[in-house]
Amino acid sequence: MLCCWGMLVHATLDFPGWGDPNAPAHLHVAPEYLEQAYEETATPNVVTAVLADYRGYDTMFETAVIFSAGLACFFLLRVQPRKEEEEDRFFRHLATDMVIRIRTPSMHVPDSPYLQQLDPYWTPRSLIVRAACRVLTPFIQLFALYVVAHGHHSPGGGFQGGVILGASFILIALSHDLRTSMKMTPEKLMGVLSPAGVLIYAGVGALCVVAGHNFLDYGALAEWLGTAPEAARSLGILFVEVGVAVCVMATMIIIYANLSSAGGYKQGL
Amino acid sequence: MIWQVDLAILALVVICAIAAVTVRDLFGAGILFGAYSFMLCLLWAVMGAVDVAFTEASVGAGVSTVFFIAAVFRTTRRTKD
Amino acid sequence: MESITGLILAKYNYWMYISLMMIGLYAMIAKNNLVKKIIGMNILQTAIILFYISIGAKKGATIPIIMHSEGHGHEAVHAVQYMNPLPHVLMLTAIVVSVATLGVALALAIRLYARFGTLEEDEINDQIREAP
Numbered sequence: 115m116l117c118c119w120g121m122l123v124h125a126t127l128d129f130p131g132w133g134d135p136n137a138p139a140h141l142h143v144a145p146e147y148l149e150q151a152y153e154e155t156a157t158p159n160v161v162t163a164v165l166a167d168y169r170g171y172d173t174m175f176e177t178a179v180i181f182s183a184g185l186a187c188f189f190l191l192r193v194q195p196r197k198e199e200e201e202d203r204f205f206r207h208l209a210t211d212m213v214i215r216i217r218t219p220s221m222h223v224p225d226s227p228y229l230q231q232l233d234p235y236w237t238p239r240s241l242i243v244r245a246a247c248r249v250l251t252p253f254i255q256l257f258a259l260y261v262v263a264h265g266h267h268s269p270g271g272g273f274q275g276g277v278i279l280g281a282s283f284i285l286i287a288l289s290h291d292l293r294t295s296m297k298m299t300p301e302k303l304m305g306v307l308s309p310a311g312v313l314i315y316a317g318v319g320a321l322c323v324v325a326g327h328n329f330l331d332y333g334a335l336a337e338w339l340g341t342a343p344e345a346a347r348s349l350g351i352l353f354v355e356v357g358v359a360v361c362v363m364a365t366m367i368i369i370y371a372n373l374s375s376a377g378g379y380k381q382g383l
Numbered sequence: 384m385i386w387q388v389d390l391a392i393l394a395l396v397v398i399c400a401i402a403a404v405t406v407r408d409l410f411g412a413g414i415l416f417g418a419y420s421f422m423l424c425l426l427w428a429v430m431g432a433v434d435v436a437f438t439e440a441s442v443g444a445g446v447s448t449v450f451f452i453a454a455v456f457r458t459t460r461r462t463k464d
Numbered sequence: 465m466e467s468i469t470g471l472i473l474a475k476y477n478y479w480m481y482i483s484l485m486m487i488g489l490y491a492m493i494a495k496n497n498l499v500k501k502i503i504g505m506n507i508l509q510t511a512i513i514l515f516y517i518s519i520g521a522k523k524g525a526t527i528p529i530i531m532h533s534e535g536h537g538h539e540a541v542h543a544v545q546y547m548n549p550l551p552h553v554l555m556l557t558a559i560v561v562s563v564a565t566l567g568v569a570l571a572l573a574i575r576l577y578a579r580f581g582t583l584e585e586d587e588i589n590d591q592i593r594e595a596p
Binding site for chain 2: 270288374376
């Protein structure tokens with residue numbers, strides 16, 4: 115290990131000094147991005163412009179990688195509980211806090227607003243934690259939407275906004291239980307949204323082809339949107355970022371739900 | 384950028400990394416990994432990579448710590464090394 | 465002496481990144497526990513990301529968001545004033561992909577624990593050898 119460290123340190127002797135403005139990395143393509151990004155895309159945040167426009171292919175397949183990671187987690191861990199092996203079920207009567215235990219697996223309990231199904235290891239969470247997380251969640255989600263929509267002018271964008279949006283549902287799962295969270299974000303909906311995000315991204319690219327330009331060349335959308343090509347590029351970046359955010363959010367929730375319940379979707383952390 | 388701040392954060396990053404791989408409790412290792420990610424996020428903010436710092440704060444320090452804790456909760460906390 | 469001090473000042477960042485990388489590599493190779501290996505893999509990843517970001521840093525430059533004012537257009541942009549955005553873009557996606565790979569790795573670890581009842585690599589190997 116030390117030998118490897120020594121060799122790598124020796125290799126750094128040929129590097130340009132740290133923060134040197136004349137390093138080769140700063141001299142080729144980067145100045146063009148910096149100087150032209152605002153004129154060509156009307157997007158002051160150059161990172162967003164390069165991410166979604168100049169290097170759009172890269173980001174599209176990045177999104178596809180995230181989707182396939184969610185898919186891999188799903189296939190590795192998800193198990194459907196078999197009916198005959200099902201353990202005792204517990205239901206809590208909400209008004210009196212009494213808990214009913216049902217031992218016969220064949221007995222059907224209809225959905226009712228007065229009964230809440232509990233997990234065998236359920237323990238009551240602190241009221242303060244639950245109330246605080248419940249109050250905080252809408253603000254987190256609002257901030258996530260702001261991050262997605264304002265990625266052109268400030269740091270942020272689809273990836274960050276999607277992760278924060280997913281994290282708000284994970285917070286609900288942590289402070290209440292996984293069942294409550296999965297009622298808000300049903301598994302089937304998340305399974306649809308995750309590929310839908312990738313499809314939004316690819317669909318925006320395909321629309322550009324239909325309009326007669328190259329794939330992911332958002333300037334093509336100018337005629338349909340009735341704006342200048344620069345503004346159309348800015349809007350195209352926004353559409354693409356929404357696709358990224360949807361995909362990332364759904365994937366984070368899928369991965370969390372599978373990891374924390376080892377595939378059973380019954381009880382989380 | 385101020386080199387004293389830079390050096391202090393770099394030292395903290397290395398300490399957190401060593402602690403995360405040596406501590407004999409997987410739960411503690413997960414938490415220390417979260418601290419490591421947060422120190423990296425500070426380092427990137429100091430370097431001027433604001434987008435990357437934002438991503439690391441939400442992804443590395445937030446979600447991946449939760450993933451680690453979820454996995455440790457589902458398996459075991461004990462480790463021999 | 466002057467030149468050695470200058471060398472250390474210009475390069476100490478890189479040496480720290482290499483140390484981090486070696487910590488991650490050591491954890492991946494030498495540690496016995498699967499979760500420790502995954503942590504080592506993440507440390508290696510982030511060390512490489514750190515190295516790339518440091519390439520994009522420029523002395524005396526600001527963050528890569530172009531200064532502009534509504535309606536007045538903007539002054540001509542000089543690339544020297546702004547950080548290099550390219551490494552930021554590449555590494556931003558790398559971080560998000562790293563959390564996705566982390567999820568898959570932890571899922572595999574959970575499956576292995578469900579199958580063998582342990583996360584230690586040598587015990588898993590023993591169990592595989594004993595089974596016909």
